[in-house]
Amino acid sequence: MAVIVRPTPSPRPYPAVVGSFLRARRLVQRNLLVYRHSWMVIFSGFFEPLFYLLGIGYGLGTIVGDVELSDGRLVTYAAFVAPALLAQSTMNGAISETIFNVFFKLNFEKVYDAILVTPLGIGDIALGELMWAMIRATIYAVAFVGVMWVMGLLISPWAVLALPATLFCSLAFCAAGLATSTFLRTVQDFDLPFGLIIMPMFLFSGTFFPIGIYPEPIQWAVQVTPLYHCVELLRGLTTGVVGWSLLVHVAYLGVFGSVAMVIARRRLATKLIK
């Protein structure tokens, strides 16, 4: 009778979280390989906020004129809208990666079912997709901050913190997008998050004008959304309206992202393991 000797597991030289990170890295690598054939999708995504900046910021800006910041200074409309479009550009990158791609991988391509046969677990998949989506969102953020710099729209020295700040935005949106995609069942379901959440957020979160013109209840509703906190945080940094309140936005985005990530991980587990 053969005796099966299980190899004694060698003690891990690093904490568990590092192990998960090292495994999740493979998923990022996989996504990079896939995108080598459709880089146009990522590349073209950068132009959407740029066109908005040119069309709305400069074109419509000639009619709107200057806008008053919360500290009473006047800035051009382009300088007012640009940080909001930076937030939106980060959100776009995060969402098109998580909501769309994860949905197809989960339901049609069965990528994760295949991945689970490898040493990667559910947590590694969630972390890997989060990392990759944050990389994509950050690519857009870097490119857009570059555009703002060239166009002279970074009007405060605090703007050097704008890029690190976008990491909190992309964490919040990537995690929220991951969680959302696990709740969608058919392609038609996409209309719900886009029509009822993302589009209204884009239009009403202080993107194009200060939210002060709304009645109070609407202002409260707006202040619950993550995009509002991103816009306020980034606008504060690029225009130099800086105070402790910016840390509130950072904290909100961090907590929002972490909670969404816990939900996403749980939902992925129930979807993938029957």
Add this chain to the structure above:
Amino acid sequence: MTALRVAQRNLWVYRRTWRGSVFGSFLNPLLYLGALGVGLGSFIAAQDTTALGGVGYLQFLGPGLLAAACMQTASFEATFPIMGKISWRHNYEAMLAAPLSVRDLVLGEISWMAVRLTTMALSFMVVLTLFGIPTSPLAVLGIPAAVLTGLAFFAAIMGFTATQKNDSGFAAMFRFVINPLFLFSGTFFPVDRLPDAIEFVAALTPLYHGVGLIRGLVLQTPELANWPIHLAYLVAFTMVAGWLAYRLLHRRLVK
């Protein structure tokens, strides 16, 4: 008349999928007009509106958005769904095996799109009326004008789709053609605010003429005097594009 069978088939499919179009034809205009028209408009109202031809920003934006929404819906319908029928689900092959010709396919798709655009423009016009935007009874004619604007894009992009092997070209087409048109063809601000060279290009696009025609009809602005130019452009563009779509689809489907 056989072309109507193609439209009928689309109607049957649509009876299962119509819910999503509620967003495009009702919710989106409501949100855009509420946020940009009313919200941003309150900023502009404080200043001079002569740049907008003497109308308020909400009035200015409403008809432009109607034209742009028809463009976006028609463009989307001409890409993925048509691609699916050409190469993913092979519906057209099946249809050509029936007593239908490529001409029937093109005419059938266009007439179905006209029906979809009519319902969309109609509900959009209801939203515009809720905001009190139309100032002229001619606004009713804005509905067929909006349908025509949408059809111009539908026909042109259907031809483009017939030349594509897969859907990877669509993202670039939307990002580099449809989106710039949305932002720079007079929907959000008058094109004379653009540099001269870009203004000239903008004036050559179908959306510019659609926006001009619809805005003229809905608000009865002096722009209305140019209606024969806008209308002639849109009709000619749609017919040429439709013919091209027919040629390209024929080349794609009939070996």
